[in-house]
Amino acid sequence: MSRSQLDRGGxxxxxxxxxxxxxxxxxxxxAFYASVEVRDNPELKGKQVIVGHGGNRGVVLSxxxxxxxxxxxxxxxxxxxxxxxPLAVVVEPDHEKYAKAxxxxxxxxxxxxxxxxxxxxxxxxxxxxxxxxxxxxPSQIGESIRARVSDEQGITCSVGVAPTMFVAKLATNFAKxxxxxxxxxxxxxxxLHPLPIGALWGVGEKTAEQLARLGLKTxxxxxxxxxxxxxxxxxxAAAEHLSELSWGRDPRSVLPNVSEKSIGAERTFETDIxxxxxxxxxxxxxxxxxxxxxxxxxxFARTITIxxxxxxxxxxxxxxxxxxxxxxxxxxxxxxxxxxxxxxxQRARIRLVGVRATGLVPASxxxxxxxxxxxxxxxxxxEEAVDRVSKKYGRSAVRPARLIRPEPD
Numbered sequence: 001m002s003r004s005q006l007d008r009g010g011x012x013x014x015x016x017x018x019x020x021x022x023x024x025x026x027x028x029x030x031a032f033y034a035s036v037e038v039r040d041n042p043e044l045k046g047k048q049v050i051v052g053h054g055g056n057r058g059v060v061l062s063x064x065x066x067x068x069x070x071x072x073x074x075x076x077x078x079x080x081x082x083x084x085x086p087l088a089v090v091v092e093p094d095h096e097k098y099a100k101a102x103x104x105x106x107x108x109x110x111x112x113x114x115x116x117x118x119x120x121x122x123x124x125x126x127x128x129x130x131x132x133x134x135x136x137x138p139s140q141i142g143e144s145i146r147a148r149v150s151d152e153q154g155i156t157c158s159v160g161v162a163p164t165m166f167v168a169k170l171a172t173n174f175a176k177x178x179x180x181x182x183x184x185x186x187x188x189x190x191x192l193h194p195l196p197i198g199a200l201w202g203v204g205e206k207t208a209e210q211l212a213r214l215g216l217k218t219x220x221x222x223x224x225x226x227x228x229x230x231x232x233x234x235x236x237a238a239a240e241h242l243s244e245l246s247w248g249r250d251p252r253s254v255l256p257n258v259s260e261k262s263i264g265a266e267r268t269f270e271t272d273i274x275x276x277x278x279x280x281x282x283x284x285x286x287x288x289x290x291x292x293x294x295x296x297x298x299x300f301a302r303t304i305t306i307x308x309x310x311x312x313x314x315x316x317x318x319x320x321x322x323x324x325x326x327x328x329x330x331x332x333x334x335x336x337x338x339x340x341x342x343x344x345x346q347r348a349r350i351r352l353v354g355v356r357a358t359g360l361v362p363a364s365x366x367x368x369x370x371x372x373x374x375x376x377x378x379x380x381x382x383e384e385a386v387d388r389v390s391k392k393y394g395r396s397a398v399r400p401a402r403l404i405r406p407e408p409d
Contacts, residue, residue, distance in 0.1 A: 017182040017183070017184040017187065018182075018184040018185070018186075019137050019138045019139045019161050019182045019184065020184070020185060021163055021185045022138050022139075022161050022162050022163050022168075022182060022183070022184065022185060023127055023128055023129040023132070023138055023163070024125060024126070024127060024128075024138075024161070024162055024163065024164060024165055024167075024168045024254065025125070025126040025127075025128055025138060025141070025142055025145075025159055025160065025161055025168060026123075026124075026125055026126075026159070026160040026162075026165070026168035026169045026171065026172045027109065027123065027124055027125075027126065027142075027145065027157050027158070027159050027160075027172070028122065028123045028157060028158050028160075028172050028176070029105065029122035029123070029149075029155060029156070029157045030065075030155070030156045030157060030158055030176060030177040030178055031062055031063060031064055031065060031068070031177070032062060032098065032101075032102075032121065032122035032155070033051040033061050033062035033093060033098055034049050034050070034051050034062040034063055034064045034067075034091075035062075035064070035155040035156065036097060036098055036101050036155060037049060037051060037091045037094075038064065039153075039154040039155055040097070044064075044089060044091075046066065047064070047066060047088075047089055048063075048064060048066045048067040048070065048072075048085045048087055048088035048089065049063065049064040049066070049067060049088065049089050049091060050062075050063045050064075050067055050072060050078070050081055050082075050085065050088045050089070050090050050091070051063070051090075051091050051092075051093050052078050052081075052090065052092075052093065053078070053092065053093070054078060054090050054092075058077070058078035058079075059075055059076065059077055059078060060072060060073065060074050060075065060076045060077075060078060060081045061074060061093055062074055063081070063085075063088075065177055067081070067085045067088050070084045070085045071084045071085075072084050072085050072088070078090070098121055099121065101153060101155070102121035102122060104152070104153055105122075105149060105153060105155075105157075106118060106124065107262070107264060107266075107356075108145060108148050108149060108152065108153075109124055109126055109145065110262060110263055110264060111264060111265050111266060112126065112128065112131050112135065112141060112144075112145060113126055113127060113128050113129075113130060113131045113293075113297075114130075114256060114263050114293050114294070114296060114297025114299065115127035115128075115129075115130070115254045115256055115297065116254070116256050117254045117255050117256055125165055125168065125169075125254045126254065127253065127254035128141050130296050138161045138182075139161050139180060139182050142159035142161055142180045143159075143180060145157070145159065146158075146159060146178070146180065156177065156178040157178070158172050158175035158176040158177060158178060158179055158180070158181075159172065159175055159179075159180040159181070160172035160173075160174075160175055160180075160181055160183070161180065161181070161182040161183070162182070162183040162188070163183075163185045163188065163248075164188075164248065164249075164250035164252075165250055165252050165254065166201060166245055166248075166250040166252075167183050167188055167191065167192070167248060167250070168183075170183075170191075170192075170195070170199060171183045171191075188248035189223075189247065189248055192219045192220075192223075192246065192247075192248055193218065193219050193220035193223060193246075194218060194219070194220065195218060195219045196208075196217065196218060196219075197211055197212075197216060197217060197218060197219060197221065197222055199219060200219060200222065200242055200245050200246065201245060202238060202241060202242065202245075203242065207233075207234060210233050210234070211230075211233060211234075213233075214229070214233065219246050220246075222242050222243065222246040223243070223246035223247055225243075227239045227240055227243050230242060230243065256297070262356050262357060262358040262360065263290055263293045263294055263297065263299065263301070263356070263357050263360070264290060264305075264354060264355060264356030264357065265286045265289040265290050265293070265354065265355055265356075266286070266307065266352060266353070266354035266355075267282055267285075267286060267352065267353055267354070268309075268351060268352045269282075269350070269351055269352065272311045272349040272350060272351050273349070273350050273351075274347040274348060274349050274350065275347075276340075276345070276347070279340070279350060279353060280337060280340065282353055283306065283333065283336050283337065283340060283353055283355060284329075284333050284337075286336075286353065286354065286355040287329045287330075287332040287333035287336050287355050288329035288332075288333070289329075289355075290329065290332055290355050290356070290357050291326075291327055291328050291329030291330075291331075291332050292329065294327035294357060294360075295327050298362060299327065299357075299360040299361065299362065300325035300326060300327050300360065300361050300362075301322075301325060301326060301327065301332075301357030301358060301359055301360050302321055302322055302325045302358070302359030302360075302361070303319055303320065303321045303322070303357070303358045303359040304319065304320055304322065304332055304335040304336055304339070304355070304356070304357055305317055305318065305319040305339075305355070305356040305357075305358065306318055306319075306336045306339045306340055306353070306354065306355055306356075307352070307353065307354035307355075307356065308340075308343070308345070308350055308352070308353055308354075309350065309351050309352035309353075310348060310349060310350055310351065311348075311349035311350070311351055313351075315352075316343070318339040318340075318342070318343065319339070319358075320335050320338070320339055321359070322335060325359070325361055332355065332357065336355050
């Protein structure tokens with residue numbers, strides 16, 4: 001449902017609100033394909049841009065907001081779009097480029113929390129419960145993500161912050177474009193009830209028409225109608241589902257796609273660094289962060305990758321698969337260190353380093369747990385103790401000695 005459709009519900013909305021217990025973020029890239037094209041071709045900035053195949057049978061895949069203001073939207077026939085926006089620039093889609101941009105954006109999300117559930121190339125849910133003590137409130141995390149997506153990828157995104165996945169997704173509509181909207185825990189009903197029934201998941205055009213015959217036009221109407229009455233129109237299961245949503249109840253949790261998932265961390269330096277010892281210290285810190293995030297998400301990783309970006313913005317990656325999966329920072333660092341040293345960079349000026357863990361498997365797999373019990377040699381106890389201290393006092397409370405710089409005299 002579009003923002004304009006939702007706005008017709010007439011609810012009062014304040015984009016800034018109390019985000020206590022609002023640990024779910026829904027993030028949607030703004031005009032994703034079109035934004036990537038504008039990013040890669042600055043001459044398109046500020047213009048009406050339509051991404052899609054030309055010709056009479058072509059359809060719109062994406063359009064900039066300049067074109068959307070004229071009525072152009074995705075899935076519209078290209079012929080109609082060009083009648084609405086005759087001055088628009090039509091760009092043939094490059095799906096490989098969009099997939100790469102999506103991968104980069106998801107990497108940013110995964111550097112914040114392991115609990116990322118992609119919905120498509122340009123959309124995902126995040127559960128940031130575990131990142132609040134390390135980074136800040138949910139809205140602060142959302143603003144940080146927006147800044148990073150803009151700075152690192154050159155495109156924008158909108159963020160909905162709410163207690164549940166359903167409400168967070170709706171909140172994003174009021175954040176667009178390039179904004180953030182919070183629905184406070186105690187304002188969910190106030191937010192939902194003025195909305196049209198089409199805002200409820202599962203209510204399409206046909207169902208909305210059927211419900212309208214009963215005089216049901218808003219979410220409040222659904223909330224105040226007996227389930228038995230709704231069931232006569234949509235069936236018992238759907239009626240119960242709609243009733244629950246109308247009261248803001250959504251028991252689902254963010255479920256990451258483990259088979260496609262990775263967990264990593266990157267650091268961009270304020271000034272380029274060419275000292276190998278300083279770089280290895282940073283790789284150690286990132287390795288420990290990746291290990292901590294693996295344990296928090298209850299994953300083990302089989303492959304470790306390091307990324308190096310040089311002063312001229314060129315970058316290289318190197319990967320190595322381990323003989324057994326790990327979630328320990330010390331083992332991740334050992335592999336990352338060997339990959340870095342094998343590159344023989346000879347004091348090259350470096351602006352960014354990154355460490356990433358892939359080939360993830362759930363911690364519940366007993367065979368992997370058995371592997372660890374035989375080879376931990378005390379490291380597990382030590383790192384889990386650090387996890388407990390970090391959770392209570394913040395990640396900076398306990399750090400490897402080589403990362404602590406002496407105070408100036």
